Amino acid sequence: MKATHASARQLGLVSCPDCHLLSRMKKTSAHEAAYCSRCGRELQQRKPNSIMRTWALVIAAMVFYIPANLLPMTITSALGSVSTDTIMSGVIYFIHSGSWEIALVIFTASVFIPFLKFVILIYLLLSVQFKSIRRPKDRTRFYRFTEAVGRWSMLDIYVVTILVALVKLGFLADIEAGPAAIYFAAVVVTTMIAAESFDPRLIWDVVEDRS
Amino acid sequence: MHQIACHECDLIHDIPSMPDRAAAVCVRCGCVMFRAQKDSIDRTLAWTFAGLVLYAVVVSFPFLAIKNGPIGNETGLLTGIEFLYRQGIIPLAVLVLLTCILMPLIQMLGLLYIFIPLKLNVRVKYAIPVFRLFKHIKPWSMMEIYMLGILVSIVKLGKMATIVPGLAVIAFGLLIFVLNFALSAVDEHMVWENLEGDL
């Protein structure tokens, strides 16, 4: 692998987001789009409106995160009594029943990962907006991490889906998905799209422009 | 030899011909830009066909059975989704259906649609949009997370009832690996070069 010492942007090239073909960035007028000659995808030097879109999605996800954690995830009724479980009460249930590994897995996937994604994405957004040149490689690593782990937050949604089927058909109790489930799904989907909208190349643009 | 820009930091690299499965790592940000693949077409097709066979087993055999004293019942992969749907939480039912059942199928069918014509050296319509779609749905295919969900559910209900994993669960577990092998055998650069001019 041999690297040149310039980015595509510095050489006036643009990389196709789909097929990675490098094209010369033509000086087009504002409403004239350029398209990839190999796959036809519209070419843009950077993901459009990356910073604002990511902010909007992160804020939306943080709003959904509140009811997702406070409202019940499952509503169980057995022998006339109704009990509700939030994500945290589910975690506590597992700790009490001795399966602390499972408690840890659920806590990490449902509570910690979304929270960590908020922190990392906000940090990345601010670092780009304030034109930071510190640790670009580490920041890119953080980005890669948020992109990779976000999907695991779907875990609790799947657990609810499976429990509903088993508990009902095993006649253990009557169980339904609670209102938190839909908010929680919204958190996962919006944070995944948020990570997708952020363009890590912006981190490096600042570093290149400052050096 | 060709040039590509790292998709995470935009640095341009000259790509020489690389040994099989060697990873092209960006020298500036350290991300894996791609992995070289030998016999990409044959390997992708073989794993995809294996995956489709497993998929057929997953959807047609019992998934999890629950035994609660004298009561015993079987559930399929779709049972929980059906309950969510009947309860009226339709977006959630759709999300689970998409991420665990439809996306893996779309991925495999997409691979066949691209790779069979490549193998036969013929051209088909819409190959570019199909491959583009294939690329974009990757993060939304979440079978391995569902598998972890099964494990958690078994532990959770273990004290109240006996959960017996069915043939479909085993096939589901294998499918996770087989689909991953199929996906990692795909040589994207080779595919795009072959699709060039299909617009």
Ligand SMILES: [Zn+2]
């Ligand atoms: Zn392209």
Ligand SMILES: [Zn+2]
């Ligand atoms: Zn890079």
